[in-house]
Amino acid sequence: MKIGVFICHCGENISSTVDCPRVADVCRTYTGVEYSVDYKYMCSDPGQNLIKDAIHKYNLDAIVVGSCSPHMHERTFRNAAVSAGINPFMVEIANLREHCSWVHDNIEAATRKAIELMRMAIEKVKRDKPLTKIKVPITKRVLVIGGGIAGIQAALDTANAGYEVVLVEKEPSIGGHMSQLSETFPTLDCSQCILTPRMVEVHQHPKIKLMTYSEVERVEGFIGNFKVTIKKKARHINEDKCSGCGMCITKCPIKKKAYNSFEEDLAFRPAVYVPFPQAIPNIPVIDETVCTYYKTGKCGMCVKVCDREAIDFGQKDTIHVADVGAIIVATGFKLYNIDKKSADSKYKGYGEYGYGKYRDVIDGLQFERIASASGPTSGEIKRPSDGRVPKKIAFIQCVGSRDDSKGISYCSKICCMYTAKQAMLYRHKVHDGEAYIFYMDIRAGGKMYEEFVRRAIEEDKVKYIRGRVSRIYEEDGKYIVKGEDTLAGMPVEIDADMVVLATAMIPQDGAESLARTIGIPYDKYGFFNEAHPKLRPVESTTAGVFLAGACQSPKDIPESVSMASAAASKAIILFANDTLEREPVVAKVNEDICAGCFYCMKVCPFGAVEVKDVKDINGIVYKEVAYINQGVCQGCGTCTATCLSKSIELAGFNNEEIFAEIAAL
Amino acid sequence: MKELIKHARELLENGEVAAVIGYRQVSAKRTKPVIITDPEETSALVFNEYCLNNLAVYLTKARIKLLCKKNDKVLKLAITAKPCDVHSIVALIQENQIDRDTIHIISFNCHGVAKDFGFDFNGDNLASKCITCETHKPLYYDALFGEVKETPQASDTALARIKEIESMPHNERFEFFKSEFDKCIKCYACRAVCPLCYCQRCITDKTIPCWIETSSHQRGNFAWNVIRAFHLSGRCTGCGECDRACPADIPLSLINRKMSMEAKNLFSFVSGRSLETPTLVGSYNEKDNNELFM
Numbered sequence: 001m002k003i004g005v006f007i008c009h010c011g012e013n014i015s016s017t018v019d020c021p022r023v024a025d026v027c028r029t030y031t032g033v034e035y036s037v038d039y040k041y042m043c044s045d046p047g048q049n050l051i052k053d054a055i056h057k058y059n060l061d062a063i064v065v066g067s068c069s070p071h072m073h074e075r076t077f078r079n080a081a082v083s084a085g086i087n088p089f090m091v092e093i094a095n096l097r098e099h100c101s102w103v104h105d106n107i108e109a110a111t112r113k114a115i116e117l118m119r120m121a122i123e124k125v126k127r128d129k130p131l132t133k134i135k136v137p138i139t140k141r142v143l144v145i146g147g148g149i150a151g152i153q154a155a156l157d158t159a160n161a162g163y164e165v166v167l168v169e170k171e172p173s174i175g176g177h178m179s180q181l182s183e184t185f186p187t188l189d190c191s192q193c194i195l196t197p198r199m200v201e202v203h204q205h206p207k208i209k210l211m212t213y214s215e216v217e218r219v220e221g222f223i224g225n226f227k228v229t230i231k232k233k234a235r236h237i238n239e240d241k242c243s244g245c246g247m248c249i250t251k252c253p254i255k256k257k258a259y260n261s262f263e264e265d266l267a268f269r270p271a272v273y274v275p276f277p278q279a280i281p282n283i284p285v286i287d288e289t290v291c292t293y294y295k296t297g298k299c300g301m302c303v304k305v306c307d308r309e310a311i312d313f314g315q316k317d318t319i320h321v322a323d324v325g326a327i328i329v330a331t332g333f334k335l336y337n338i339d340k341k342s343a344d345s346k347y348k349g350y351g352e353y354g355y356g357k358y359r360d361v362i363d364g365l366q367f368e369r370i371a372s373a374s375g376p377t378s379g380e381i382k383r384p385s386d387g388r389v390p391k392k393i394a395f396i397q398c399v400g401s402r403d404d405s406k407g408i409s410y411c412s413k414i415c416c417m418y419t420a421k422q423a424m425l426y427r428h429k430v431h432d433g434e435a436y437i438f439y440m441d442i443r444a445g446g447k448m449y450e451e452f453v454r455r456a457i458e459e460d461k462v463k464y465i466r467g468r469v470s471r472i473y474e475e476d477g478k479y480i481v482k483g484e485d486t487l488a489g490m491p492v493e494i495d496a497d498m499v500v501l502a503t504a505m506i507p508q509d510g511a512e513s514l515a516r517t518i519g520i521p522y523d524k525y526g527f528f529n530e531a532h533p534k535l536r537p538v539e540s541t542t543a544g545v546f547l548a549g550a551c552q553s554p555k556d557i558p559e560s561v562s563m564a565s566a567a568a569s570k571a572i573i574l575f576a577n578d579t580l581e582r583e584p585v586v587a588k589v590n591e592d593i594c595a596g597c598f599y600c601m602k603v604c605p606f607g608a609v610e611v612k613d614v615k616d617i618n619g620i621v622y623k624e625v626a627y628i629n630q631g632v633c634q635g636c637g638t639c640t641a642t643c644l645s646k647s648i649e650l651a652g653f654n655n656e657e658i659f660a661e662i663a664a665l
Numbered sequence: 666m667k668e669l670i671k672h673a674r675e676l677l678e679n680g681e682v683a684a685v686i687g688y689r690q691v692s693a694k695r696t697k698p699v700i701i702t703d704p705e706e707t708s709a710l711v712f713n714e715y716c717l718n719n720l721a722v723y724l725t726k727a728r729i730k731l732l733c734k735k736n737d738k739v740l741k742l743a744i745t746a747k748p749c750d751v752h753s754i755v756a757l758i759q760e761n762q763i764d765r766d767t768i769h770i771i772s773f774n775c776h777g778v779a780k781d782f783g784f785d786f787n788g789d790n791l792a793s794k795c796i797t798c799e800t801h802k803p804l805y806y807d808a809l810f811g812e813v814k815e816t817p818q819a820s821d822t823a824l825a826r827i828k829e830i831e832s833m834p835h836n837e838r839f840e841f842f843k844s845e846f847d848k849c850i851k852c853y854a855c856r857a858v859c860p861l862c863y864c865q866r867c868i869t870d871k872t873i874p875c876w877i878e879t880s881s882h883q884r885g886n887f888a889w890n891v892i893r894a895f896h897l898s899g900r901c902t903g904c905g906e907c908d909r910a911c912p913a914d915i916p917l918s919l920i921n922r923k924m925s926m927e928a929k930n931l932f933s934f935v936s937g938r939s940l941e942t943p944t945l946v947g948s949y950n951e952k953d954n955n956e957l958f959m
Contacts, residue, residue, distance in 0.1 A: 593864070595863055596761055596762070599947045642947070644864060645864035647866075659874035
């Protein structure tokens with residue numbers, strides 16, 4: 001075998017601490033090394049040409065490049081090798097930058113280490129085998145999880161590209177949080193007015209199969225070939241028969257037993273309901289927990305008034321299976337529970353703000369409903385407790401966010417903007433009202449955002465106070481907001497009629513369990529992790545699973561929408577080919593010696609391991625062994641390390657190659 | 666004993682099981698494993714303080730599995746197992762080596778066994794594992810025999826020895842193990858008797874590349890004994906058969922027990938005690954001790 005060695009100076013990144021010419025000279029003396037050279041920038045065009053020319057001139061079979069991390073330029077050098085006729089997997093990278101020059105300052109020692117690293121890579125390349133990419137067929141259908149604005153956008157974009165979409169939403173209607181908002185910053189256009197046309201479009205789109213009141217139960221398979229099990233919860237209404245006339249809702253005698261979660265518990269809803277008038281689909285749901293029929297077996301008022309005979313008390317949850325090639329996760333966010341009795345045991349509440357105790361201390365979404373023309377007060381700003389118009393409102397930002405002591409360190413990003421908007425809306429509706437905003441910093445990065453905040457301050461006379469609020473208590477029908485004005489350096493007290501808390505955004509309920517179902521990683525808060533924070537922001541680390549919207553981190557509407565379109569385009573890019581090329585760095589089981597303990601199956605983070613029956617000559621199963629699905633395997637090597645009998649080999653990193661590397665050290 | 670024989674005989678006569686794996690007496694203080702397929706031979710079966718072997722090791726053997734294949738049917742296999750041997754069976758079921766439905770467990774109320782053949786059964790000669798044993802009644806069984814008796818009292822010398830080794834300075838401890846492992850002749854008796862060493866090809870038999878030097882060189886001795894201990898960490902049920910089988914008297918069960926103590930301290934896990942608890946290797950819990958991560 002003829003090996004070529006190429007040592008890169010990386011400008012001065014490597015050569016300032018590693019004597020590159022000496023490394024090249026030493027490498028030249030190793031058995032099998034036909035050619036060895038150093039160069040200032042091996043990744044540059046002249047550098048790559050140096051490699052290609054050497055391959056031709058010296059008839060090389062394999063090359064070793066001593067350069068930066070393989071994460072950076074492995075692909076560059078492999079492609080160069082391919083264009084010169086060498087298999088891309090006959091290329092080894094020794095990381096002389098991150099693993100050597102950047103972390104050492106002694107030139108002599110670093111050079112010796114670089115030589116050792118090169119020697120290991122040379123020993124490994126001698127045992128490398130040419131590998132060919134794996135081809136997998138693709139099912140050209142997308143599953144979108146979550147029917148908020150991100151899910152809607154992703155579904156529409158993919159469907160408009162001509163691919164089928166299955167859109168799964170756990171609530172009875174799509175629309176998500178955006179359908180609850182009053183007006184949107186920085187343009188103050190009505191949220192529902194811009195959203196509902198999109199919702200209708202989803203409903204009418206021939207390529208979109210909408211599954212509301214449904215949840216993803218199981219995800220099997222791999223990129224291009226996922227098999228998804230979806231549970232469609234019983235609505236107790238026959239969707240085919242229901243015309244959406246709403247008679248059952250009007251006549252339902254249960255009026256005040258269940259809070260209306262769409263109205264953020266500021267109103268009640270009947271036992272049979274649609275979340276809001278523009279709901280898609282406009283088919284009600286019967287809430288078993290409050291419906292009299294499920295308690296006593298009597299009532300049945302809805303049955304009497306329904307002329308379509310659509311009420312079906314006996315309806316059961318149904319299970320549906322969908323084959324999809326890509327998954328877009330857009331499960332969104334929820335607001336952190338502020339009160340002490342917080343259901344999110346992970347975080348501490350804000351008992352000191354009296355949320356849950358004082359009815360006029362509300363959160364941002366509740367204010368949205370109060371300000372919304374379709375809300376419980378028909379858009380008039382009124383206190384939930386007595387319906388009086390508040391003359392003074394205190395808005396408090398960063399409730400939960402940026403507060404290590406309560407458990408959330410991140411900035412929820414949208415609160416500065418929506419608080420400014422809410423204060424502005426309030427000032428527009430209550431001309432003699434005063435709006436105070438307690439803030440830590442104003443973060444208004446975004447097109448027209450800073451201008452919007454300035455407008456709130458300058459035109460709408462919203463009073464900004466920089467400081468945190470320590471306590472809120474009631475006194476003579478007023479809420480005394482005690483805080484500090486850190487710019488003036490003095491304590492402040494506001495006697496507000498109403499307090500709005502801009503609470504932190506946290507991942508939607510069940511985000512973590514969904515992540516485990518799909519097999520995607522999440523951070524300590526439960527936000528899904530992107531594959532690369534800068535260069536792969538809409539992909540998860542699981543191939544074929546993309547992220548959109550606030551399930552990845554706090555986001556406003558335009559960001560969610562652009563991310564959704566990006567995720568959709570990722571799916572469309574995937575579908576541009578009929579088969580999928582996968583890196584051949586995958587694990588393979590030696591079936592002859594596999595003992596079938598299936599520890600590999602237990603540790604595989606990607607669900608790539610299956611049970612395979614091994615049959616004798618008569619077709620009778622005589623043992624079970626592990627089988628690794630090459631389409632799913634990500635080549636992480638966990639199974640290889642776990643296998644007690646060393647029956648699993650990872651292509652490109654097999655036992656022999658690793659052993660040779662260690663032995664060369 | 667009569668009940669045991671009667672039960673085994675019935676199983677075979679009714680065709681419920683293909684074979685009964687049990688013990689037969691060879692002298693006053695010695696038994697041997699026996700695999701019985703003929704109902705007439707069941708009279709040889711015994712159970713007493715000298716039934717030392719962990720018969721679970723036979724369950725994974727291909728030739729024994731073959732016995733169960735009658736025409737197209739797969740018959741059950743009956744095994745006489747001490748309560749501690751049942752732990753091994755549980756571990757084997759959890760590792761997919763045997764199916765609970767195909768194993769008929771005949772177990773006993775156990776009050777301990779002798780440390781080896783030929784010794785009188787009393788507190789001084791009690792097997793080390795019996796001193797701290799908490800399962801005198803098997804956790805899983807299909808038939809249970811034997812009367813409940815008191816286990817002789819004995820002091821836990823093995824634990825004292827572990828504490829002693831733990832307290833040694835680093836280099837002294839290394840020297841201790843070096844001298845112990847130096848005795849290893851690579852006969853692999855420890856592997857042969859271990860019910861959990863069921864791999865068709867052990868890593869030590871892997872030659873390309875040769876991870877473990879097979880000669881009785883110090884490097885290979887260390888590699889073998891350390892890998893053996895690691896491969897059994899969180900899996901070993903503490904039957905102690907390796908210790909009894911080792912012709913060089915390497916204190917293998919001390920190592921195994923130390924590893925089991927670690928598993929218990931760090932993850933509250935004891936191998937082979939429950940079919941419902943996931944195995945230590947291959948299961949993940951957010952509450953797991955994460956201090957081991959750097």
